[in-house]
Structures are given as structure tokens and as C-alpha cells.
Amino acid sequence: MTDAPPAEGAPAAATSAVAGVPTERVPAVWILTFSLAVTGMFVGWYGPLQILLAKQADVFSPGDKQGVLALVTGVGALFSLLANPLWGALSDRTISRFGRRLPWIAAGTVTGVAGLAILAVARDIPMMIIGWSLVQTALNAPFAALTAAIPDHVPVAQRGIVGGYFGVAQTVGAAAGAGLAVVGGSITGGYLACAGFVLVSAVPYLLIRRDQVLPAALRPAWSWRAFLTGFWISPARHPDFAWAWLTRFLMNLGNAMAVLYLFFYLKDEVGLADPDGGVLILTAVNATTLLITVLVAGAWSDRLGNRRAFVTWSGVIMALAGFLLAGWHSWTGVIVAALILGVGFGAFTSVDFALMTQVLPTELDRGKDLGVINIANSMPQVLAPAIAAPIVAHAGGYPTLYLASSLFALAGAALVYRITSVR
Secondary structure: OOOOOOOOOOOHHHHHHHHOOOOOOOOHHHHHHHHHHHHHHHHHHHHHHHHHHHHHHHHHOHHHHHHHHHHHHHHHHHHHHHHHHHHHHHHHHOOOOOOOOHHHHHHHHHHHHHHHHHHHOOOOHHHHHHHHHHHHHHHHHHHHHHHHHHHHHOOHHHHHHHHHHHHHHHHHHHHHHHHHHHHOOOHHHHHHHHHHHHHHHOHHHHHHOOOOOOOHHHOOOOOHHHHHHOOOOOOOOOHHHHHHHHHHHHHHHHHHHHHHOHHHHHHHHHOOOOHHHHHHHHHHHHHHHHHHHHHHHHHHHHHHOOOHHHHHHHHHHHHHHHHHHHHOOOHHHHHHHHHHHHHHHHHHHHHHHHHHHOOOOOOOOHHHHHHHHHHHHHHHHHHHHHHHHHHHHHOOHHHHHHHHHHHHHHHHHHHHHHOOOOO
């Protein structure tokens, strides 16, 4: 499916609109409504991930809270890993008068809200697993569709700045998710507050109804074999895609290991009396530096036409933050590390996304191929608990955990230079 040409006899104009590289700059209203929709998704993910799931794990199993959190997040991330490329591939093939992507944004948002409602009323660990798995599965539908909307609509010369807004939306979503989780007043209230924001945030983007309509002539004939084998993108035939995937995977694995146990790190290692409030403050501090660098780095990389140098330096800066967390176990040290991490991850988020859109194998399969790329986001969520839990319990605790996260970031920073088709 990845290398399939447009269907014979497809109208030239339709082929250009759907399969071509866009050249017209997107307007500000598209960027703003797009960013709000992305913000909502990350509220739905990071309100639970940063605070609510950890608090539930502590309530249901205080003696094994790390293990319960690892189980719930690991199972949910496994669903996320499978869902994102699936929804992306299906959106590539969707024929609807509303477009290819919008139906998946609407359906996924509503179903993700239902998952958050299940978590709000969960009374045991199995209900946590069911609710979080539904959230991960459902919210990956709008995530896949919105990710694909960038190469659908945004010209290459504008992708750094739009990738910057994408990064801003992630950061604001993470901060807003943590804030709503706290101001909700309880675990139930936190989940419901996040759910309400997720639902409302998608509406403006849906209402502007800016989407590509796929002509029936361009949709490949259905074949289970072609559909399933299309998810394998050969590293031998597309080496730059493979190296870009590995770079993103390593950087995200380092970041996931650092963030996953932040609540417990503040509570157990730093000895902070109010870890809930600590996570909220750190998220705000991190967001402040990230919001600045994500836009600056994205726009700067557009002007220079050089993506790889920004990715490399962002990995080095992220690793520095991990080294600080490993050796400076104080509230001041954590604040400084959060500031530095915001600089590094902000540059990485915007520039790396723009780089990814430039190594896609074919234009007609943008959703599916970006879904495969996004496995490099979700797989670290599966692996991070499996790696982090035994490190914290048996292999040196939190200092070793943050040293390992730094090494993963440095490896990703180095390997980006194996990509040759993008500067």
C-alpha cells in the first residue's frame, strides 16, 4: 500500500490536491483551531498520566503503587501503539463529504471522553485498565488525523513554525491537564474536568470544515493483505524514514522514563510535602521555556532549512536535564532541570515533526506513515514502565533512572545525522 500509485484514470486536479505537496500557506485561523484541538488531546492524556493515574494507583495499592502505575500505563500504551497507525491508515482511505480526517477527529474525541468518564468512576485496578486503554485507543484517532493534516495542508517552508505550534499545543495541553487534575478537587473531579476540556476543544476545528475529500477513484481496492503489509515500511528501501523513526523513539524513550515517575520522585526522593502541587509547578516551569523555544526553533529551522542540527542539540540539552535530576535531589535542582528540559524538548518537538513530514515514503499514505512514525511516541510508553520500574526498585533507584534517560536522549541526538535527504 505504501508504494501504490494513484488509481488509473484519477482526475489530475484531485490527484494534485490529495496526493501532492501543498504550496499555499495555511491561514492563522486554521493554525489556532488546529492547535486548540491538539491541546485537548494532550489534556486527555497528560492530566491522567502526570497526576490522576498515580493518585489512583496509590489509593488502590499503596504498597505497590509503582507496579500498578506501570501496569496501567503499559497496557494503555500498547493499545496506543496499535491504534495510531490503524486510525491513520483508515483515515487515508476514508471517503466522506466531510473529508478524510474530520470524521475520525469527531468520533475519537467523543469516545475518548467516555474513557475518561470510566476512569472517573473506577473503583478498582481492572476498571483503571479498561478506562485508560479506551482513552489511549480513542484519542489516537484525532491524533492520527490531526498529525496527517499538517502534510495535507501545510507547505514544507511553513512546517517548522506549524510544528512549533503543534509543540506549543502539546505543552499547553500537558500543563492544562495537570492544572485541571488538581483544581478538579478530587480524582473524579479531575477526570471530569479533563473530559470536558477535551470535548470542547475539538469543536472549533471541526466547525471550520477544512479537509481534503478523497475521490473514490483514488482509493485503492480493498485488500486485507495490502492493508496489513502496508504497515511495514522497509528500512532498506526507505532508510531515512527508518533513521528518523529510531531517532524519535530514543528521544521519546528518554523523556518518558524521566516523566513517568516524576510524582513519586518528588514524593519519595526529594521529600516534597505536596507532590501534586510540585508536579503542577514543574509543568508550568517546563511549559514556559518550552513555549518559547518551540516556536523560535521551528521558525529558525524554516529559515535555515536545517533540521538535523536542532534535533542534535535538543538531545544534548535534554540529557543535561536528566544528569541534573540524577545528581541534584532537591526542589531547586528539579526546578532547574525542568527549565533546561523545556528548552531541549521544545526545540526537538517542533523541528523533529517538520523533519518527519519530509521523509514520508508517499503522499497518499500520509496518515498511515505518520501513524507508523507515531509508534515511536507510544512504544516508549510501553517500554518505559518495564525499564523504569526494575531500575527504581533494584538497580540504583532514581539516579540510575535519570542517567539512563539521558543516555537514550544522547543516542537519538547522534543518530539523526544518519538521515541524508534532509539537512
